[in-house]
Each structure stands twice: as C-alpha cells, then as structure tokens.
Amino acid sequence: MTGQRSDARRNYTHILAVAEAEVAAQGAQASLERIARIAGVGSATVRRHFPTRKALLEAVFKQRIHALCDRAHTLSGEYDSRSALVEWLRELLAYALAARGLADVLSYQPLQDEAAQDSCAAAIGAAGDLLLRRALDDRTVRADLTIDDLLTVIVGIALATENYTDPAMQADRAFRLTVAGLGANGT
Template identity: 40%
Template sequence: MATSTVRTPAGAPARSMRADARRNYDRLLNEARASFAEHGTDASLEDVARQAGVGIGTLYRHFPNRQALMYAVFQEALAALLARSRELAEGDHPCHALVEWLGAVVTHTGEYRGVAQALMSATRDETSALARCNTPLREAGARLLARAQESGAVRAEVSIDDLMQLTNAIALAAEQAPDDPALADRLLALTLQGLKGPAAEQG
C-alpha cells in the first residue's frame, strides 16, 4: 500500500503513513480547522471525528489529546509567522519590524477562539504540545527585539517573554470583544508606547 511521510503533531521525527491513514489525518485536520473556527478550540472532538467520517479512536491515534490537535491546526500560522520574522529581520527599521511582527502574532493567535488562552497556559507547561509553538515564536521574536533594542528604539529591559504574554493577552481581550474589531490594534499601540527607548523618544 502507498505511504507518505509526515511529521507527527507532537513534533516527533517524521514517519511513513499509509495512504488511507494520510487521508484520515488530512480530513481530521480540515474538520478541526472548521470546527475551531466556528466553535473555538473547545469544540467537541467527537464531532470533529464524526464530520471527518472516522471514529474517535482514529482521531486519538493521530492526535493523542486536544493540545496535539491544536498544535497541528496552528502549524500553518506558525510557519507564516516564522517566515515573516525572517523577512522583517532583513529590513532597515528594526522597531517597525518588531511592531509589525507582534501585530501578526496577535492576528494569527486570534484566528481560533481559545488559542490565546491555551498558548498562555502552555508557557507554564513545557510538556504540552503547544509549548512547541511557543519556543520557535519566542526565538523569532527575540531576534527582532534584540535588533530594536540595539537601535535604541526599544528599552533594554523589555523581555521577549513579557512581549509574548502581552500579545496573547491582547488576542484574548479581542476575542472577548468581537464587536470591536479595532480593539487589538489599540491595545497593541498602547503597549508599544511603553516600550519606546531613547532613540524613539528623541525621534
């Protein structure tokens, strides 16, 4: 039977997957995206499995828990954020690059209701699947922050851990106020006022 190579949702080394298992994996992931978009990340996993046309046991064989499924769903956004951080790191305006990237993090984190809260919780549990999202995001943000601090545009004492928690908090606040689509931008602007270093204040 034909096989394809995939990376497991928990980030384990790639393994071969039979064609029928690959189809089930893809169906589950597509249905999870749809369910999370409509109902948030607390959506029923039984409903996800049913909509994908498989049993709940099949879902758990691919995704051992809800966080593993959330991690797999968030992979596309994670890849986009990491790619954007690399592009921005090549620019001539380190502070603007940091600001733009933080805004992108807020946007992607708020795409599915419940992701922001889950990511905040994952910072306290390094064994969770979602912790594997935090690590590369933190490293990407740290590089952009360091450039902004070296330019004097951002205060030296600002930490990437604080910034990541702030972006999650902003995404969570925006999630609770769906009738105010500009809330995230306003909160991010207020946050950035407190980050300004000597060069930004003189400019």
C-alpha cells in the same frame, strides 16, 4: 506521519481539515468528539493522531505559524528594528484574533518551559526573539523586555478582546497603548 498506511494518512488529513473548520468556529474548546463525528471516524482515531487537545491545535496552526516565522526573518532585514518588531507583533495579534484558539496554544506555558522545541509557542518565541534582540541591540525598546513579556501581552490582548462585537478595533486600541510603553525610556 511518514511510514503510515495510506488510509491513516487520509484520515489524518481529513481530521485536520475538519478540526481547522471547527477550531475556527468554536475556538480552542472545539469538541474532539464533534470533530470525530464530522470526520466520520471514531474518537479513538482522532486521539491516535492527536493524543491531546494541544497536539490537535498545534497541527491546526502549524502552517500559519511557519509563515509568521518566515515573516519575522524577512522583517529582521528591515532598517528600523523597532518598526519591524511592532509590525510583526501586530501581524501575530491579527492572526491570533482571526484564528480562534491560537492564543490558547501560545498561552499554555512560558516559552522557556516549553518541552517541545518544534511547538508553535517555541517557533513563535524564536522568531519574535530574533526581532526583539535586534531592537534591544539598537536600543529602540526598553532594555528589560523579553519575548515572553511581549507574547504574554499579545495573548492577553487576543483573549481579552475575542468576545467583543468588534474584537479587531478593541485589540488595536490595546495594542497601540502597549506599543507606546515599549520605548527605550519606558514611554
């Protein structure tokens, strides 16, 4: 965004604010045309700033993703590596439930295939991998776990429960059942 005219920066900021509200209300399938209409700009202006739906969603979630990554670094200093990993996964799931559309951003493709290293999925993968590696080194989780496995489960839980009357309750139950299977001996 550096080097842009001041009106272009204002448009970007305003479009992003409108997009955040629309994605919160409608999820990842929020209409780009409706976002443009509410923002008072043309569809071409939205697409100039955000050439793809994924680019728009990445921008909407970027700040919170950075906070989750910072949280992983904080938790990596915790004594119990398994508890740190589980707590971070729980926080990621809670955010994925609260921020409709985040699960869609994280589920576009496996992390090792992620082309953009500064994407939400790559950042979340790196942060989670830090916690997972520590838990693996401490032998507090199954040796065959990968961060892709864990993120697939979190995304799956978020997507499977988002339309329940009480998605948080259903997601918590699925999460607890999943965590029981993370043990070093597979239990």
